[in-house]
Amino acid sequence: MSATPTRRQPKRSLAPVREPGAGASISPVQLKDRWRGYWANQKVVARQTLLRLVAQPASSMMTVLVIGIALALPVVMLVSLSNIEQLGRGWDGAARISLFLKRDVSDDNARGLADRLEQRKDIAAVQFTSASEALDEFRQLSGYGEVLDSLESNPLPGVLVVTPAGGDVDADTSRTLFDELSMLPDVDQAKLDLEWVQRLHAMMDIGKRISLSLGFLLSLGVLLVIGNTIKLAIEARRDEIVVVKLVGGTDAFVRRPFLYTGFWYGLGGGITAWLILQFSMLLLAGPVSMLSGLYESEYSLTGLGFGNTLMLWLTSGFLGWMGAWLVVRRQLKSIEPR
Amino acid sequence: MIQFDDVSKRYEGGHTALNHLSFQIERNEMVFLTGHSGAGKSTLLKLIMMMERPTSGQVFVDGKNLNRLPARKIPEHRRGVGVVFQNHQLLFDRSVFDNVALPLIIAGFQPRDVGRRVRAALDKVGLLDKEKKNPITLSGGEQQRVGIARAVVNKPALLLADEPTGNLDPELSAEIMHLFEQFNQVGVTILIASHDLSLIARLPHRLISLKAGQLLRPEVA
Ligand SMILES: Nc1ncnc2c1ncn2[C@@H]1O[C@H](COP(=O)(O)OP(=O)(O)O)[C@@H](O)[C@H]1O
Numbered sequence: 001m002s003a004t005p006t007r008r009q010p011k012r013s014l015a016p017v018r019e020p021g022a023g024a025s026i027s028p029v030q031l032k033d034r035w036r037g038y039w040a041n042q043k044v045v046a047r048q049t050l051l052r053l054v055a056q057p058a059s060s061m062m063t064v065l066v067i068g069i070a071l072a073l074p075v076v077m078l079v080s081l082s083n084i085e086q087l088g089r090g091w092d093g094a095a096r097i098s099l100f101l102k103r104d105v106s107d108d109n110a111r112g113l114a115d116r117l118e119q120r121k122d123i124a125a126v127q128f129t130s131a132s133e134a135l136d137e138f139r140q141l142s143g144y145g146e147v148l149d150s151l152e153s154n155p156l157p158g159v160l161v162v163t164p165a166g167g168d169v170d171a172d173t174s175r176t177l178f179d180e181l182s183m184l185p186d187v188d189q190a191k192l193d194l195e196w197v198q199r200l201h202a203m204m205d206i207g208k209r210i211s212l213s214l215g216f217l218l219s220l221g222v223l224l225v226i227g228n229t230i231k232l233a234i235e236a237r238r239d240e241i242v243v244v245k246l247v248g249g250t251d252a253f254v255r256r257p258f259l260y261t262g263f264w265y266g267l268g269g270g271i272t273a274w275l276i277l278q279f280s281m282l283l284l285a286g287p288v289s290m291l292s293g294l295y296e297s298e299y300s301l302t303g304l305g306f307g308n309t310l311m312l313w314l315t316s317g318f319l320g321w322m323g324a325w326l327v328v329r330r331q332l333k334s335i336e337p338r
Numbered sequence: 339m340i341q342f343d344d345v346s347k348r349y350e351g352g353h354t355a356l357n358h359l360s361f362q363i364e365r366n367e368m369v370f371l372t373g374h375s376g377a378g379k380s381t382l383l384k385l386i387m388m389m390e391r392p393t394s395g396q397v398f399v400d401g402k403n404l405n406r407l408p409a410r411k412i413p414e415h416r417r418g419v420g421v422v423f424q425n426h427q428l429l430f431d432r433s434v435f436d437n438v439a440l441p442l443i444i445a446g447f448q449p450r451d452v453g454r455r456v457r458a459a460l461d462k463v464g465l466l467d468k469e470k471k472n473p474i475t476l477s478g479g480e481q482q483r484v485g486i487a488r489a490v491v492n493k494p495a496l497l498l499a500d501e502p503t504g505n506l507d508p509e510l511s512a513e514i515m516h517l518f519e520q521f522n523q524v525g526v527t528i529l530i531a532s533h534d535l536s537l538i539a540r541l542p543h544r545l546i547s548l549k550a551g552q553l554l555r556p557e558v559a
């Protein structure tokens with residue numbers, strides 16, 4: 001049933017115009033030009049998508065805030081933990097071993113013992129407080145001066161305070177040292193103040209794990225939030241996508257603005273999270289400096305630092321890009337010119 | 339330039355839009371595609387644009403067998419074909435200039451070349467003074483000419499038009515057709531689907547007439 005029409009126009013010799021993008025043979029010069037055009041387009045799209053978000057601050061701020069708060073939670077937790085950890089490091093001396101000496105040990109003997117102990121590799125420092133010094137100290141601190149004066153003999157023993165060597169508190173080595181020191185003939189009783197340090201460390205460990213898994217879950221949440229936002233954006237630009245595909249836009253070209261939009265949302269969220277962190281640190285700075293005053297230590301809060309801030313922003317930007325990518329890939333397939 | 343080789347297209351749902359269709363269009367020809375509504379004109383153009391794939395048979399464009407073209411090559415193929423639609427498919431969120439520039443930006447032209455070419459295309463369709471306007475503020479005829487400028491801005495060797503005068507009065511329609519003839523004169527192969535027989539009959543171009551997805555003899559049309 002097929003017929004080939006016979007009426008034909010005479011052929012013209014004029015060759016159709018071939019241009020970049022229209023043909024199979026592309027000269028290197030044109031390739032270079034197109035490569036430049038490609039990068040120019042990247043810049044243009046990056047700027048356009050950002051301007052578009054800024055142009056409708058109400059709706060974009062909502063998304064950015066949600067992402068920012070979600071990211072701020074684990075970040076604030078981790079920063080708090082690392083601050084506590086740093087405080088704890090300052091208190092490693094709390095793993096000190098107190099040796100209460102027998103009554104009959106003279107101050108000279110005690111000093112000798114202190115010198116000998118200080119020679120050991122596993123001991124960083126030994127501080128001797130004689131019985132009378134201890135009494136003076138107690139008198140000053142307690143305010144029971146008169147009561148103490150009425151005592152006939154000093155009830156307090158001399159004390160050697162031993163600081164184990166090694167920065168971090170290692171429960172086992174401290175324990176062995178403790179056992180050894182408590183066997184010394186001059187020592188009446190030894191006390192190891194270690195348990196709360198261990199507990200602190202265990203708690204920090206749990207805290208870190210909680211913040212990390214929280215961070216993981218909230219990152220998934222961020223992916224979903226951005227994915228949903230991008231989905232709506234795609235729906236709103238359906239006409240444009242159809243036209244772009246009709247005039248030969250590649251999938252990459254169609255995806256690009258949405259990926260950038262996702263990236264901007266993520267980055268905006270990361271910066272918001274950082275601002276929230278700075279704000280909470282500002283709130284905490286006062287109480288912390290008071291606390292550190294009480295502990296006679298010079299402690300001030302440490303923030304994220306430059307490297308980690310950069311890391312946070314890059315990660316959040318990547319999360320945004322990723323969230324967009326997951327949705328765009330599926331969504332754009334369903335939009336075809338008909 | 340275009341060759342259909344025993345092409346059939348059956349849509350999901352069982353409707354056969356094209357039925358064992360064979361024909362050929364030479365380079366630099368200008369051809370009208372006619373037939374009643376539902377005859378399969380749009381389907382034919384969609385096959386050339388690779389918006390649809392044939393159920394059987396082969397379509398060649400510029401010597402390329404479209405059946406052999408993988409999906410990732412479709413954008414490149416479309417960049418070589420200009421299309422004009424009845425509803426012109428313009429974007430109303432941007433200026434006339436930006437509408438016409440779209441194919442160039444997609445093809446990766448540099449901004450200075452984009453400006454030059456867009457203005458040349460707008461000049462050809464007589465809308466140079468409207469480049470900053472939003473197309474929604476233009477008349478139907480002007481919108482259609484913006485659509486034509488966008489279709490030719492990339493200087494395609496092949497230009498397709500689906501009912502380009504569908505919504506226009508006879509005078510404007512004749513103007514639009516004259517525009518197509520001008521592009522044909524500089525070497526662009528042109529295929530225009532239209533059921534406006536009174537307009538087509540006055541123009542000296544070959545007709546391909548469809549009826550229920552099959553060719554009618556040209557004399558019958
Ligand atoms: N996407 C589609 N799905 C199912 N049937 C279709 C589709 N597009 C067109 N058709 C059918 O195919 C036939 C030819 O349609 P079309 O090519 O649009 O004809 P024309 O453009 O000549 O009016 C019509 O009967 C139409 O109903």
Ligand SMILES: [Mg+2]
Binds near residue numbers: 379380381500
């Ligand atoms: Mg039609």
